[in-house]
Amino acid sequence: MKAVKIGLLGLGTVGSGVIAVLKRNADEITRRAGREIVVVAAAVRDLSKPRDIDSSDIKLTEDAFSVVDDPEIDVVVELIGGDGIALDAVNRALDNGKHVVTANKALIALHGNQVFKKAQSKGLVVAFESAVAGGIPIIKSIREGLSANRIEWLAGIINGTSNYILTQMSEGGRDFDDVLAEAQALGYAEADPAFDIEGTDAAHKLTILASIAFGISLQFSKVYQEGITNIASEDIAYAREFGYRIKHLGLARMTDEGVELRVHPTLIPEARLIANVNDVMNAVLVQGDAVGPTLYYGAGAGSEPTASAVVADLVDVVRAITTDPENRVPHLAFQPDTLSDLEILPISEVRTAYYLRMSVINRPGVLAAITEIFGDKGISIATISQKDSGEDEQRVSIVLLTQNTREGYLTDAIEQIEQLDTVYGSVVRLRVESLS
Ligand code: HSE
Numbered sequence: 001m002k003a004v005k006i007g008l009l010g011l012g013t014v015g016s017g018v019i020a021v022l023k024r025n026a027d028e029i030t031r032r033a034g035r036e037i038v039v040v041a042a043a044v045r046d047l048s049k050p051r052d053i054d055s056s057d058i059k060l061t062e063d064a065f066s067v068v069d070d071p072e073i074d075v076v077v078e079l080i081g082g083d084g085i086a087l088d089a090v091n092r093a094l095d096n097g098k099h100v101v102t103a104n105k106a107l108i109a110l111h112g113n114q115v116f117k118k119a120q121s122k123g124l125v126v127a128f129e130s131a132v133a134g135g136i137p138i139i140k141s142i143r144e145g146l147s148a149n150r151i152e153w154l155a156g157i158i159n160g161t162s163n164y165i166l167t168q169m170s171e172g173g174r175d176f177d178d179v180l181a182e183a184q185a186l187g188y189a190e191a192d193p194a195f196d197i198e199g200t201d202a203a204h205k206l207t208i209l210a211s212i213a214f215g216i217s218l219q220f221s222k223v224y225q226e227g228i229t230n231i232a233s234e235d236i237a238y239a240r241e242f243g244y245r246i247k248h249l250g251l252a253r254m255t256d257e258g259v260e261l262r263v264h265p266t267l268i269p270e271a272r273l274i275a276n277v278n279d280v281m282n283a284v285l286v287q288g289d290a291v292g293p294t295l296y297y298g299a300g301a302g303s304e305p306t307a308s309a310v311v312a313d314l315v316d317v318v319r320a321i322t323t324d325p326e327n328r329v330p331h332l333a334f335q336p337d338t339l340s341d342l343e344i345l346p347i348s349e350v351r352t353a354y355y356l357r358m359s360v361i362n363r364p365g366v367l368a369a370i371t372e373i374f375g376d377k378g379i380s381i382a383t384i385s386q387k388d389s390g391e392d393e394q395r396v397s398i399v400l401l402t403q404n405t406r407e408g409y410l411t412d413a414i415e416q417i418e419q420l421d422t423v424y425g426s427v428v429r430l431r432v433e434s435l436s
Contacts (some may be wrong), residue, residue, distance in 0.1 A: 001034065001035045002035065002073060002307060002313075003035060003036035003037065003163070004033075004035050004036070004037050004074050004317075004318050004321070005038055005040045005072055005073050005074050005075075006037060006038065006039045006040065006072035006073065006074070006075050006076075006077055006185045006314065007039075007040065007041045007042070007043075007067035007068070007075070007077070008039055008041070008042040008043070008058075008067070008077045008079060008218050009042075009043045009064045009068070009076060009078045009079060009080050009086070009089055009097075010042075010043065010044075010078070010079030010080045010081070010273035011042045011043075011044045011051070011053075011060075011075065011079075012079065013187040013380055014079045014103055014130070014303060014306045014307055014310065015042065015079045015300070015308075016052065016153065016309040017302075017303035017304040017305075017306060017307030017310075018039070018077065018079075018310050018311060019053050019055070019058075020027070020040055020053060020303075020304065020307070021304055021307045021308065021311050022037060022038075022039060022311060022314075024105070025311075025335030029311065030313060031314050031317040032242060033314070033318040033319060034318065034319065034322075035318055037311075037314050037315070037318060038070060039058055039059075039075060039145075040058065040059060040073065041058060041059040041061065041067045041070055041072075041123040042055065042058050042059070042060055042067070042069045043060075043061050043062065043063060043064040043066070043080075044060055044061070044062060045061055045062065045355065045403075046062070046435070047061075049069045051219070052074045053066070055266040056206055060232070064080065064085055064089045065088075065092060065139070067091065067197040068089050068092045068093045068096060068098070068289055069092070069096060073098060074098060074099065074321075075091060075098060075099045075101060075314065075317055075318075076089070076093040076098050076099075076100050076101075077100075077101045077102070077310060078090050078092070078093075078100060078101070078102040078103070078107070079103055079104075079310075080104070081103075081104055081106070081190075081191060082104070082106055082107070082191075082419070083104075083106050083107050083110055084405060086102075086104055087107055087111055087115075090102060090104075090107065090115060090126070090428045091115070091118065091372045092307065093117075094115070094118050094119055094122055094126070094344055094395065095185070095277060097124065098124070098320075099124050099125045099126070099127075099320070099321070100119070100124070100125070100126045100127070100319045101126075101127045101128075101130075101310055101313040101314055101317060102126065102127070102128050102130075102131065103128070103130035103131055103306060103309070103310060104128075104131060104234065105128075105131040105205050105208060105294070106203075106204050107129050108131050108208055108218070109205075109218055109220040110204075110218075110220055111205040112128075112208070112211075112217060112331075112332075112395060113217050113218050113220045116331040116332065116336070117336070118329065120331070120336060123325030124325075125316075125317050125320050125328065126331060127313035127314075127316055127317055128208070128314045129309040129310075129311035129312055130306050130307075130310045130313065131204075131205070131208060132158065132205045132208050132209060132216045132296060132300070133156065133158055133205065133282040133284060133296070133300050134160070134282060134298070134299050134300040134301045134305045134306045134309065135282075135298050135299045135300075135302075135303065135304075135305030135308040135309050136282055136296050136297065136298040136299075136300065136309075137296075137309065137312065137345035138140070138156075138209070138210070138284050140295050140312075141294075141296055142154075142209065142212050142213055142286060142287070142333065143212050143329060143333040143353075144329060146286065146288050146291060146294070147333070148288075148290055148291075149289055149290045149291055150254075150288065150289040150290075151213040151214060151254070151286060151287070151288055151289075152253070152254055152288070152289060152414075153251070153253035153254065153286075153287050154209055154210075154213055154247065154251075154252050154284060154285065154286045154287065155208065155246065155249055155250070155251045155252075155274070155284070155433065155435055156206070156250045156282065156283065156284035156285065156287045157247050157249060157274065157277050157281075157282050157283050157284075157300075158201075158202050158205040158206065158209075158250045158284065158300065159196050159199075159201050159205075159248055159282075159300070160183075160188050160198035160279075160280035160281070160282055160299075160300035160301040160302075161180070161183045161188050161190070161197070161201075161280070162196055162197060162199075162202070162228045162248040163247065163248065163277065163278065163279065163280060163281065163282070163300075164182075164183045164188060164230060164279050164280045165179045165180055165183065165281050166228060166231065166236070166246060166247065166248060166265075167278040168182075168279075169231070169233055169236060170236045170240075170245070170246070171236075171349075173233070177227075180197065182195060183280070184286070185255075186280075186302075186433065187301070187302065187303065188280050188301040188302065191266075191297050192433060196227075197227045197228055197229050197276070198225070198227035199225040199226055199227035199228075199248070199263045199264065200225065200227075200249060202250045202263040203220060203223040203225045203250070203263045204220060205250060205261070206223055206250035206252060206261060206262075206263055207219060207220040207223055207261070208252075209252060209284070210252035210259065210261055211332050211333075212332050212333040212334075212340065213252060213333075214254060214259060214334070214340070215333065215334035215338065215339055215340055216259065216339060216341070216342055216344075217332075217338055217341075218332075218383055219261070219341050219344055222261055222344035223261045223262065224261065224262040224263070224264070224346075224347040224350070225261060225262075225263050225264075225302050226250050226263065226264035226265065227248070227265075228265055230428075231265055231430075232428070234357070234397075234412060235355070235357060235428060235430065238355075238357065238385075238387070239267050239355065239430075240270075242267075242355075242383060242399075242401060243269060243271075244267035244268060244269055244270060244275070244355075244432065245267070245268055245270050245275040245276070246265050246266070246267055247265070247266055247268055247274070247275065248263070248264070248265050248266070248267075248428065249264065249265075249266040249267070249268070249433065250262075250263045251263070251433065254342075254359070255345070255351075256387070257343070257345060258342055258343035258344060258345040258349075259342050259343065259344050259345065259347060260344075260345050260350050261344050261345075262347060262350065264271055264430075264431055265431075266429055266430065266431050266432065266433050267353070267355050267401075267430055267431070267432040267433070268432075268433060268435060269345070269434060269435070272435050273295055273297075274295065274435065277297060280299065280300060280301055280302070281297065281298065281299060281300060282297070282298065282299070282300025282301075283295060283296065283297040283298075283330065284296045285435060307328065311425045316393055346405055346409050347406070348406070348411065349406065349408065350406070350407045351404055351405065351406050351407070352404060352407070352430040352431050352432065352433060353382070353401065353402055353403055353405070353407075353431070353433075353434075354401070354402045354405070354410055354429055354430065354431060354432060355397070355399070355400075355401055355428075355429070355430040355431075355432055356398075356401075356402070356414070356428065356429055357397055357398070357399045357402050357423075357427070357429075358370075358397070358398050358417065358423055358427045358428070358429055359389060359395060359396075359397055359423070359424040359425060360396060360398055360423050360424065361394060361395065361424075362394055362395060362396045363422070366420075366422045367384075367386075367398065369420055370398065370417055370420070371384075373413050373416045373417055374402070374413055376413075377405075377409045377410075377412055377413045378409060379402050379403075379405045379409055379410060380402065380403040380405070380414055381400055381401070381402055381403075382400075382402060382403050383400060383401040384398065384399070384401075384402040385398075385399050386398055386399075386402040391413055395424065401432060402432075410429070414427045414429060
């Protein structure tokens, strides 16, 4: 049978990995797909740049649209990133009747509803396994492997760069900026690393996971987002003393009131497997009503791990080419006309436990005033501890864990505590999840 011809948009870290994997494993991939998959063209940013892969049999161009408009090409693989040229190119590829594979989480999270609608109307596939958690087949697992289940919640370490930084700060006592520079050099970080450390990349990925888990449309603007920039090494150390690790987590939970969608640093009991997922590795824990908890672990970034997911999507697209468009796996797991409009809860209505740290004057009655505020708000304290704060004997840190409460009550309590004249500056707040 005729080979399926691929046009790549982008030949950087992931694009090079795709070419290497397709060449090295060509025989096995052809046996699986039923047809040969060949990259015939690629759009690059700078033709004069030297490349570390052999691209002699590939037409190279600086014009992404010439690839998208090339009648020889069956499937476009979008690896440009962002939602500028990448979005125009994906839309034009679909208009030209080409299937699309993309690793672009921002594009799917922000424009997926429109893109899937267009693809659906034209009987085309847009595959995006590599957009979430790199090489881990998490989209396929939730969309197909868990399709018998009502998904109750999922929690994931879905930004490798943040995990790398937190791990190195925690295990190696290293400095934030130094580790970030290393993650950039290793090709893990986004083009704009603020997307990693401020939680945007994780929020894009969580938007996608929640949609396929709960059968809701993609709603990036409703995700509560906090990154790792305010994590201090003392919080990592105090969390350890309490038996927790701090991880940057994306959480989606179905509750009776609505859906929780949030990404933020989180204390996780150290005994949980996911608390021990370190460096650039990703993991997603999914709780289904029938299967119970399932955990998916693997490389969340990097050239060949991400290429592994891109090429798997290519194999799926090649198989789909010969099937009836009405009977393919729906883009967002649920049939498009059955997506629900469940409410996404504001963060003030989320219920969870908290770790708090505050700097206070060291004198009798200070603790009593603080605990009285918690009592008034109906917030129960699980553990409380006083820590010396170095040279200044007049000043100590109070570190505590609360039991589950509504975030709005805790915000009110923190506002009152910060107004006490015995409390210095702001209260540090981190969320705690038992994930049991
Ligand atoms: N910057 C991303 C990360 C790459 O660090 O996880 C994979 O999406």
